[in-house]
Each structure stands twice: as structure tokens, then as C-alpha cells.
């Protein structure tokens with residue numbers, strides 16, 4: 001069912017001058033009101049996809065529909081999308097409130113009305129107290145909140161975020177992550193968030209779209225993509241999985257579904273790492289396959305192993321996911 005402000009990419013291709021294909025025939029429906037993370041390694045085409053949706057990059061082939069209407073040829077401000085950039089790009093000589101109100105000024109909204117609206121946006125991102133400051137007087141996290149308020153003041157149906165958390169320190173990153181999720185829920189609009197961080201995508205996304213080499217490799221709920229990777233690339237990129245070559249084919253299995261047992265595949269322990277709640281034990285099995293088992297800490301220390309020990313590894317067949325590529 002399509003409805004509301006769904007965003008649809010239809011056979012979208014981006015070819016840059018010089019021939020590089022950054023996005024190759026990508027089709028995808030981004031459902032209205034969902035938090036979607038575009039996830040993939042550097043150079044896979046995430047930013048190009050986002051910039052085409054925003055209208056900052058022309059599409060070479062295909063079309064982009066928002067609420068069923070083709071917006072491919074519209075300028076950014078007329079699409080119903082707004083973009084928050086990686087570098088927050090605030091005007092250094094304008095106050096926080098003026099930065100937020102800027103796009104309304106461009107639209108000719110009178111001063112009282114635009115400052116009132118800017119005030120509402122600053123409240124939304126919890127920045128009311130700093131409305132009169134200049135960007136240089138703000139921390140990185142605060143600048144980012146202003147950039148968010150500035151993007152949201154245009155009432156977009158879809159907010160596009162390009163690596164919005166990458167410049168923040170780890171502590172702030174986790175706090176802002178929760179803020180983004182809260183904002184998206186409160187506003188009920190779609191967020192499309194580009195990241196190369198698996199943890200970030202798992203924490204935030206209703207839907208994860210994994211890209212690889214200019215194409216969508218797999219899309220689904222965070223749990224589905226993590227638990228049931230369809231390809232070796234997704235299994236390895238999401239992490240926490242082993243890729244096993246078995247007589248019946250290639251399979252992915254979560255590392256925490258592998259256990260030490262009395263019966264099972266013979267292997268020799270190659271490394272043991274204490275990770276807090278778990279111990280990460282790697283063992284080499286037949287065919288020189290390294291298999292990672294995440295073993296609950298108490299269980300491991302009830303019968304600890306060391307490199308060089310012979311062990312047997314077991315798993316439930318039901319936890320194996322056949323890989324298509």
C-alpha cells in the first residue's frame with residue numbers, strides 16, 4: 001500500500017562526468033513516516049542517492065516521486081524535502097535564531113512571523129536559551145541542533161541527513177542519536193539518514209537499506225537485515241556473523257549462536273578476547289575456516305579455553321541463513 005508522503009526511487013541512475021556510475025538502476029519505496037538508514041561502505045553511492053533526492057544533484061536516468069508526484073526536475077526548495085549537511089554550514093555572522101529563520105526570509109515571510117516560527121523550531125531542538133548567540137559560540141552538538149532546526153523550519157515531508165553524527169564525539173553521538181529518533185517520532189515525517197555505521201543504523205532505523213557498489217544489496221527492518229543477511233557482503237558488513245562454507249552451500253550464522261559443545265565441528269582455538277558480557281573465541285575449523293563464537297562470560301569461565309586448545313563448535317541448524325551471493 002502506498003500512501004501519505006511516500007518517497008519512491010524508480011530506476012534511478014547517477015553517472016558522473018568521466019563515466020563513474022555512483023548509483024546504478026536503484027528502485028526503492030521509502031514509506032511515509034519511517035526512519036530509514038542508508039548504510040554502506042565509503043563510495044557505495046549513499047551520498048549521491050541522498051543528493052539526488054534533495055535535488056542537489058541531477059539524476060542521469062529514472063525518476064523520484066514524492067506523494068506520487070515526480071519531483072525529479074524541481075529545485076530543492078520546491079520538493080518537500082530538506083537536507084541537513086555533514087558540515088552544518090551555518091552563517092557565521094547571523095545569530096542562531098536568524099540562521100534558523102533564514103529560509104523563511106528568502107521566501108519573503110515577514111520578520112515577526114519568521115522569528116516566531118524560528119522560536120518554535122529552537123524549542124523543538126532544545127536550543128531556546130541560546131537563540132541570540134553566534135554559531136562560533138556554540139559547541140559542535142549545539143551547532144548541529146541549529147542545523148536541524150534550520151532544515152525543519154521548511155516543514156519538509158522528508159528530512160535528509162548526510163552522516164549527521166560523524167563529527168561528534170562518541171558520547172554526544174549516542175545522545176544525539178536518541179534525539180534524532182525522538183524528533184522523527186514527534187514530527188511523524190520521514191528521515192533518510194546516511195551512515196557507514198552499522199550500530200547507528202541498527203539503533204535508529206525502522207528500515208535499513210544496505211548499499212554496495214552503487215546498488216541496493218538488501219533492505220528490511222533492522223532486525224531482519226541483522227538476523228537474516230541475504231548475501232555474504234551484508235553478513236560481513238553488518239558484523240557479528242560467520243560466513244560458513246558447508247557441503248550444502250554458504251550460510252551466515254550469528255557469532256552468538258555458535259557454542260562450545262561435546263559434539264560438533266572440530267576446531268582449534270586461535271584467539272580469546274574478553275569483551276565484558278561475552279568472550280569472543282575464534283577457532284580454526286576444517287578447510288581453514290575461522291569461526292567466531294561469542295560465549296556468555298560466565299559460561300566461558302566455567303570451563304575456560306586458551307589458544308591451541310582443541311574444541312568442538314555447535315549450532316542449531318535453524319540459525320543458519322543461506323546466502324544467495
Ligand SMILES: Nc1ncnc2c1ncn2[C@@H]1O[C@H](COP(=O)(O)OP(=O)(O)OP(=O)(O)O)[C@@H](O)[C@H]1O
Pocket residue numbers: 016017018020021022040041042043044045046047048049196
Ligand atoms: N562529483 C563527483 N564526480 C565524479 N565522481 C563522483 C562525484 N561524487 C561522487 N563520485 C563517485 O561516485 C561514487 C559514489 O560516491 P558517494 O559520495 O555517493 O558515495 P558514499 O557512499 O556516500 O561514500 P562516503 O561514505 O565516502 O561519503 C564514488 O566512486 C565517488 O568517487
